[in-house]
Amino acid sequence: METQEPGEGTPTEATIPADAESIGDWATCAAEPGYRAAVLDLLGALAYGELSAFERLAEDAKFAPGLVDKAALARMASAEFQHYQLLNDRIAEVGADPTEVMTPFVEPLEAFHRLTAPSDWLEGLVKAYVGDAIATDFYREVAVRLDDDTRDLVLRVMAETGHAAFAVDRVRQAIEDDPRVGGRLALWGRRLMGEALSQAQRVVAERDALSNLLVGGAQVKGFDLVEVGKMFNRITEAHTRRMAALGLAS
Amino acid sequence: METQEPGEGTPTEATIPADAESIGDWATCAAEPGYRAAVLDLLGALAYGELSAFERLAEDAKFAPGLVDKAALARMASAEFQHYQLLNDRIAEVGADPTEVMTPFVEPLEAFHRLTAPSDWLEGLVKAYVGDAIATDFYREVAVRLDDDTRDLVLRVMAETGHAAFAVDRVRQAIEDDPRVGGRLALWGRRLMGEALSQAQRVVAERDALSNLLVGGAQVKGFDLVEVGKMFNRITEAHTRRMAALGLAS
Numbered sequence: 001m002e003t004q005e006p007g008e009g010t011p012t013e014a015t016i017p018a019d020a021e022s023i024g025d026w027a028t029c030a031a032e033p034g035y036r037a038a039v040l041d042l043l044g045a046l047a048y049g050e051l052s053a054f055e056r057l058a059e060d061a062k063f064a065p066g067l068v069d070k071a072a073l074a075r076m077a078s079a080e081f082q083h084y085q086l087l088n089d090r091i092a093e094v095g096a097d098p099t100e101v102m103t104p105f106v107e108p109l110e111a112f113h114r115l116t117a118p119s120d121w122l123e124g125l126v127k128a129y130v131g132d133a134i135a136t137d138f139y140r141e142v143a144v145r146l147d148d149d150t151r152d153l154v155l156r157v158m159a160e161t162g163h164a165a166f167a168v169d170r171v172r173q174a175i176e177d178d179p180r181v182g183g184r185l186a187l188w189g190r191r192l193m194g195e196a197l198s199q200a201q202r203v204v205a206e207r208d209a210l211s212n213l214l215v216g217g218a219q220v221k222g223f224d225l226v227e228v229g230k231m232f233n234r235i236t237e238a239h240t241r242r243m244a245a246l247g248l249a250s
Numbered sequence: 251m252e253t254q255e256p257g258e259g260t261p262t263e264a265t266i267p268a269d270a271e272s273i274g275d276w277a278t279c280a281a282e283p284g285y286r287a288a289v290l291d292l293l294g295a296l297a298y299g300e301l302s303a304f305e306r307l308a309e310d311a312k313f314a315p316g317l318v319d320k321a322a323l324a325r326m327a328s329a330e331f332q333h334y335q336l337l338n339d340r341i342a343e344v345g346a347d348p349t350e351v352m353t354p355f356v357e358p359l360e361a362f363h364r365l366t367a368p369s370d371w372l373e374g375l376v377k378a379y380v381g382d383a384i385a386t387d388f389y390r391e392v393a394v395r396l397d398d399d400t401r402d403l404v405l406r407v408m409a410e411t412g413h414a415a416f417a418v419d420r421v422r423q424a425i426e427d428d429p430r431v432g433g434r435l436a437l438w439g440r441r442l443m444g445e446a447l448s449q450a451q452r453v454v455a456e457r458d459a460l461s462n463l464l465v466g467g468a469q470v471k472g473f474d475l476v477e478v479g480k481m482f483n484r485i486t487e488a489h490t491r492r493m494a495a496l497g498l499a500s
Contacts, residue, residue, distance in 0.1 A: 051317070054324055058308030067301070067349045067356075071338065074304055074331050081328040088321065099317045106317075 026094070026149035036094075038213035039150055042142065043091050044101035045109075045203065045210070046157070050084035051102075052109045053077070053131060060124035069121070069170070076128055076163040083157045090153050104207065108199040115195045122174055122181065123188050125167040126248075130192050132164035133242055137235045145213060168246060175247050186248040193239050197232055204228050276344070276399035288463035289400055290341065292392065294351035295359075295453065295460070296407070297337035301352075302359045303381060304330040310374035319371070319420070326378055326413040333407045340403050354457065358449040365445045372424055372431065373438050375417040376498075380442050382414035383492055387485045395463060418496060425497045436498040443489050447482055454478050 023029060030036040057077035064070035091098040118124035139158045143151050175182040204211045215227030243249070273279060280286040307327035314320035341348040368374035389408045393401050425432040454461045454475075465477030493499070 048317075051321060051324065054328070055308060055311060055320075058305060058327065061305060067298075067352055070305075071301060071334065074301065075335070077308065078304070078328045078331040081324050084321065085325070102317055 022148055023145075024147055026147045029147040030094070034209055035147075035213070038209040039146065040091065040094070040096050040101050041104070041207050041210035042146075042213060043087050043150075044098075044103075045105040046139075046154075047084055047087035047091065047098065048102040048105045048109055049135065050080045050087060050157075052113055053135075054080040054084060056113050057128060060118055060128070063118065063121035063124050065121055069166075072163075072166045073124070073128060076132070079160055079163050082160065086153065086157055090150075105203065108203050112195055112199045116192055122171060122185060125170050126185050126188055126246075127192055129164040129167040129171070129246075130189060130239065130242075134193070134196060134235060134239060137238050141231055141235065142214060171246055171248075182247055182249075186243065189239075189243045189246075189248050193236060197236070200232065272398055273395075274397055276397045279397040280344070284459055285397075285463070286344075288459040289396065290344070290346050290351050291354070291457050291460035292396075292463060293337050293341050293400075294348075294353075295355040296389075296404075297334055297341065297348065298352040298355045298359055299385065300330045300334035300337060300407075302363055303327070303385075304334060306363050307378060310368055310378070313368065313371035313374050315371055322413075322416045323374070323378060326382070329410055329413050332410065336403065336407055340400075355453065358453050362445055362449045366442055372421060372435060375420050376435050376438055376496075377442055379414040379417040379421070379496075380439060380489065380492075384443075384446060384485060384489060387488050391481055391485065392464060421496055421498075432497055432499075436493065439489075439493045439496075439498050443486060447486070450482065 026039075030039070054077045057073055057080060061070050061073040061077065064073060088098045091101050116127060118127050136158055139154050143154045143158070146154060171185065175185070204214070211228055214231060276289075280289070304327045307323055307330060311320050311323040311327065314323060338348045341351050366377060368377050386408055389404050393404045393408070396404060421435065425435070454464070461478055464481060
């Protein structure tokens with residue numbers, strides 16, 4: 001990673017390109033039923049994503065070697081719950097039923113967590129860090145395609161991430177203490193990204209409106225697997241850079 | 251419960267008697283090493299109590315029959331974490347090490363949770379409600395014996411409780427649907443209180459300074475088991491009234 005640019009591989013920031021164009025406010029955009037359905041899908045996926053992240057982080061806190069670390073993971077979990085609350089409230093605000101809107105995403109997210117249950121504290125830390133970073137990348141990718149009101153919400157949720165920074169120090173220290181740990185965690189990081197992509201592909205295959213939104217905004221009609229693939233590639237590349245920066249070849 | 255006074259058996263409020271006298275501010279009171287040690291014990295016990303409540307509530311959320319209930323328990327857990335944060339920050343602010351201050355209370359609190367792990371959603375709900383109420387009773391008992399600054403903190407934490415109210419509706423409905431549930435949950439409520447008292451007695455026996463604070467403030471010297479017993483009795487009586495109001499003979 002000698003060619004790494006400054007800032008690459010570091011935790012992502014809660015910003016979007018300054019030149020992101022406005023496509024209008026929620027009231028205007030949501031007049032189109034396809035757009036409304038797509039954004040509700042997105043909010044449902046994000047909301048359940050945050051709620052399940054809360055649950056799993058809280059559970060993984062049991063592996064913490066001490067009270068400071070336990071509290072740090074609990075702090076992340078608590079932040080995820082606040083995100084969930086914002087997203088849930090927004091779904092209700094636009095007149096939809098949060099449970100109904102979240103339900104299609106319960107199984108893919110539960111499958112992801114079931115298949116990536118950490119077996120120890122370090123795996124839990126890497127998962128917390130990777131999950132936080134992928135979520136932030138995804139939020140940023142999607143923010144530019146949204147109406148002003150939904151974008152504001154997404155940026156508000158994103159602005160409160162970054163609690164995973166403590167994980168970086170802990171993982172680096174563990175690898176320094178025992179370099180063999182690096183090999184194991186590199187495999188683990190790859191597996192996390194693989195399972196995340198696998199479940200994301202599943203969602204994309206089942207939710208046409210959401211997929212269209214993800215790749216081109218309300219304007220794009222028709223499902224474009226290539227564009228979805230490109231977005232996943234960008235997120236995977238960012239993950240790869242972050243893992244390398246962490247000392248984990250992925 | 252025909253003789254029940256208004257307000258009895260209902261969730262407790264974040265108030266203390268208006269005539270509670272000031273014993274001075276933290277700086278004045280903490281000049282006495284015994285007082286400082288006692289308040290640090292108290293803050294440590296409360297802080298770890300909140301952190302472990304966070305963990306257990308988050309874990310018990312897995313029993314939730316649906317997303318709304320899961321989120322309600324997660325909301326309680328998240329609130330407990332905020333309480334933990336306030337208490338933890340205060341411990342650090344007065345120059346003590348939060349981990350060191352919490353450590354004596356880890357084992358009694360973990361033992362309590364180990365011995366009262368709910369086996370289903372309703373047991374989890376009753377535990378959430380009972381735990382919240384006992385904590386509030388205890389905070390109120392202790393608030394009147396504290397210096398102004400510590401009292402403000404305790405009242406701030408207390409003011410943010412009350413998230414367990416949803417549990418009352420759920421439990422009442424379950425008993426209405428199947429009255430046999432009431433018998434089982436009444437036993438469970440009794441066991442929760444019994445284990446809480448048992449661990450509290452253990453803490454009292456081991457922490458002299460804290461025990462003195464609990465029964466008489468900084469002025470009282472010498473350990474008074476009778477006074478501690480009276481305080482526990484008041485909390486037990488409030489618990490009994492609440493259980494009765496919930497339709498659970500205790």
